[in-house]
Amino acid sequence: MTQLARKKIAKLERLAELAAVHANEGGESLWREAFRRLRHNPAAIVGAVILGIFVLVGFVGPFLVPFSPTQTGLGFVSEAQNIIPGPSAQHWFGLDHQARDEFSRMVVGARQTLLVGVVATAFGLFFGCLIGGLAGAAYGLGGKRGRSLDNVLMRFIDMLLAMPGLLLAVSIVALLGPSLTTVMIAVGFVSIPTFARLLRGSMIAQANAEYVVAATSLGVGRRKIALSHILPNSVAPVLVQATLTLATAIIEAAGLSFLGLGNPDPATAEWGAMLTDALARFEFAPRLAFYPAVGIIITALGFTLLGEAMREALDPKLRK
Amino acid sequence: MALLNVEDLTVVFGGKDRADVRAVDGVSFEVRAGEVIGLVGESGCGKSVTSLALMGLLPPKGNKVTGKAIFDDGVNLLSTDQRTLRDMRGREIAMIFQDPLSSLNPVVPIGVQVTEVLARHRGMTGERARKEAEALLDRVGIPDPRRRLKEYPHQLSGGMRQRALIAMAVACRPRLLIADEPTTALDVTIQAQILELLKELVHQDGTAMIMITHDLGVVAGLCDWINVLYAGRVVETASRHSLFAQPTHPYTHGLLASIPRLDSVRGDRLNPIPGSVRDLLPWVEGCAFAPRCERVLESCVEGPPALVGGAHAYRCVNPFGADS
Numbered sequence: 001m002t003q004l005a006r007k008k009i010a011k012l013e014r015l016a017e018l019a020a021v022h023a024n025e026g027g028e029s030l031w032r033e034a035f036r037r038l039r040h041n042p043a044a045i046v047g048a049v050i051l052g053i054f055v056l057v058g059f060v061g062p063f064l065v066p067f068s069p070t071q072t073g074l075g076f077v078s079e080a081q082n083i084i085p086g087p088s089a090q091h092w093f094g095l096d097h098q099a100r101d102e103f104s105r106m107v108v109g110a111r112q113t114l115l116v117g118v119v120a121t122a123f124g125l126f127f128g129c130l131i132g133g134l135a136g137a138a139y140g141l142g143g144k145r146g147r148s149l150d151n152v153l154m155r156f157i158d159m160l161l162a163m164p165g166l167l168l169a170v171s172i173v174a175l176l177g178p179s180l181t182t183v184m185i186a187v188g189f190v191s192i193p194t195f196a197r198l199l200r201g202s203m204i205a206q207a208n209a210e211y212v213v214a215a216t217s218l219g220v221g222r223r224k225i226a227l228s229h230i231l232p233n234s235v236a237p238v239l240v241q242a243t244l245t246l247a248t249a250i251i252e253a254a255g256l257s258f259l260g261l262g263n264p265d266p267a268t269a270e271w272g273a274m275l276t277d278a279l280a281r282f283e284f285a286p287r288l289a290f291y292p293a294v295g296i297i298i299t300a301l302g303f304t305l306l307g308e309a310m311r312e313a314l315d316p317k318l319r320k
Numbered sequence: 321m322a323l324l325n326v327e328d329l330t331v332v333f334g335g336k337d338r339a340d341v342r343a344v345d346g347v348s349f350e351v352r353a354g355e356v357i358g359l360v361g362e363s364g365c366g367k368s369v370t371s372l373a374l375m376g377l378l379p380p381k382g383n384k385v386t387g388k389a390i391f392d393d394g395v396n397l398l399s400t401d402q403r404t405l406r407d408m409r410g411r412e413i414a415m416i417f418q419d420p421l422s423s424l425n426p427v428v429p430i431g432v433q434v435t436e437v438l439a440r441h442r443g444m445t446g447e448r449a450r451k452e453a454e455a456l457l458d459r460v461g462i463p464d465p466r467r468r469l470k471e472y473p474h475q476l477s478g479g480m481r482q483r484a485l486i487a488m489a490v491a492c493r494p495r496l497l498i499a500d501e502p503t504t505a506l507d508v509t510i511q512a513q514i515l516e517l518l519k520e521l522v523h524q525d526g527t528a529m530i531m532i533t534h535d536l537g538v539v540a541g542l543c544d545w546i547n548v549l550y551a552g553r554v555v556e557t558a559s560r561h562s563l564f565a566q567p568t569h570p571y572t573h574g575l576l577a578s579i580p581r582l583d584s585v586r587g588d589r590l591n592p593i594p595g596s597v598r599d600l601l602p603w604v605e606g607c608a609f610a611p612r613c614e615r616v617l618e619s620c621v622e623g624p625p626a627l628v629g630g631a632h633a634y635r636c637v638n639p640f641g642a643d644s
């Protein structure tokens with residue numbers, strides 16, 4: 001296994017430990033307490049505000065934009081003479097190289113970014129939890145056969161984990177052909193091993209918890225124990241990870257678009273693709289690169305801040 | 321006829337990179353229907369391992385269980401398959417654990433956890449199960465059971481949590497109840513209430529019970545028969561009356577002497593047994609208690625002492641009462 005994969009696994013295992021502690025804390029109160037600490041953490045508030053604005057812009061912004069994001073010829077643009085009009089009262093962010101309203105494109109791009117991030121993360125979350133949950137339940141409760149099922153599933157996951165994420169995503173796009181759906185699948189696929197490892201780890205940690213032994217001592221069946229006892233106690237670190245993954249998903253999706261592997265239609269407003277277009281005009285209109293780059297950085301930062309704050313709030317070792 | 325006949329139960333923990341630990345070392349005892357017996361001993365003497373072995377709840381790897389535990393003249397609990405055990409657990413044999421908070425699932429309401437057992441063994445669902453759960457909580461003395469069913473474990477007090485666990489354990493009227501230090505995690509006042517409740521329940525249902533504790537005071541008012549354990553072996557076994565009237569093994573003697581008494585002179589020191597369980601000799605070399613024993617003789621370390629003495633048996637070569 002590569003160094004990279006080993007490091008990733010170690011990190012996931014640490015996060016999974018959260019769940020084990022979680023079990024001994026009294027569930028509802030733990031959530032409530034975590035939420036209280038989250039509210040008192042400035043990083044969490046900043047993250048939440050950023051995301052609030054981002055989501056709001058993504059949802060309602062496209063209905064309010066002053067211009068259609070695809071409408072060209074809104075002003076005089078000459079690339080030969082290096083003329084692209086900058087910000088004005090009418091066009092707040094100026095025009096782009098095809099004389100489209102940059103501000104409207106940014107707002108509509110926010111929706112696209114939100115969509116890609118959420119769908120890709122949901123994709124990874126679903127399949128990751130499916131594999132991880134199955135492996136965790138099989139390992140924790142299934143005896144010898146369970147252990148070999150877990151083994152097979154986890155070796156597959158380790159294989160994925162051993163590959164650098166972006167490379168894997170690029171290969172998937174290359175395989176399926178560039179489109180928005182492909183980008184979402186590719187980015188989501190890359191996060192599958194993370195979720196799988198994490199859920200499996202916290203489920204295994206839970207499998208030896210005392211309440212599991214107690215439920216077993218009452219004759220409760222194995223499937224029931226896995227689904228209604230172990231699983232609900234194992235989701236905390238997965239939720240944290242999902243928030244953090246939203247940030248990387250946005251960056252990765254932008255990266256794929258930047259490499260020209262996203263939506264092949266050049267008219268669509270998409271932050272990653274806008275960055276690519278901007279690069280060719282960087283010398284005389286650097287602001288065209290600035291807007292999408294800042295957009296990507298700030299939203300990713302928002303998810304990361306919130307995710308890390310959630311992790312801290314749930315981590316008993318950091319508790320006062 | 322015994323309900324449970326445990327014969328030569330031995331549990332050895334071991335692994336590739338660990339030395340073997342004989343946590344339980346040839347323990348034999350029997351429980352008759354409706355009878356309450358006590359397993360008494362210090363921390364680490366193998367009480368919990370004994371009960372987990374009987375329930376088939378030891379981890380699947382890293383230990384070896386030998387001996388026999390015949391339940392109701394039929395099934396050997398130590399060798400039967402997990403499927404049979406799963407059907408018996410909760411219905412024929414149930415267990416109550418030491419720490420009620422960690423024995424309840426923190427994110428599932430009490431009611432769901434109780435009805436789960438009813439669904440599993442009594443086929444009850446929906447409103448019928450809820451009614452029965454309410455009746456069960458009422459039976460174990462939880463006030464306002466309808467509201468409590470909707471609450472989460474952390475919303476209940478320690479005593480109430482243990483009552484809820486007891487309710488689940490007796491839900492299907494098992495014939496044997498194993499209580500592993502059910503009061504250790506509770507306040508003294510609550511302890512007495514819980515013991516009283518258990519006593520009442522087993523009496524009403526005719527349930528046999530194995531009461532596991534480190535506290536002779538607990539077994540004094542509860543058990544018909546008492547087994548004293550030391551380092552994985554039974555060192556003294558007697559009826560309650562006989563044991564308290566004539567504690568024979570120096571370890572039992574020490575346990576009794578270390579209980580504070582109301583009639584002792586103020587300022588008198590308590591008499592704890594010197595040393596700790598860790599200062600033990602492997603049984604194969606001699607009496608494991610010898611390093612801490614005030615009556616130790618040379619013959620104590622010349623080989624493992626046998627269990628002698630008929631109905632009130634003890635494992636000692638120089639017992640109390642021998643010199644008088």
Ligand SMILES: Nc1ncnc2c1ncn2[C@@H]1O[C@H](COP(=O)(O)OP(=O)(O)OP(=O)(O)O)[C@@H](O)[C@H]1O
Pocket residue numbers: 333334341343361362363364365366367368369370379534
């Ligand atoms: N899973 C395990 N692996 C290795 N050793 C174990 C394991 N479980 C228990 N032991 C050992 O078995 C011995 C008996 O443990 P047990 O839990 O039965 O003690 P106990 O009498 O119940 O004590 P307490 O009063 O503290 O509950 C201890 O020395 C312990 O270290």
Ligand SMILES: [Mg+2]
Pocket residue numbers: 367368369500501
């Ligand atoms: Mg114990």
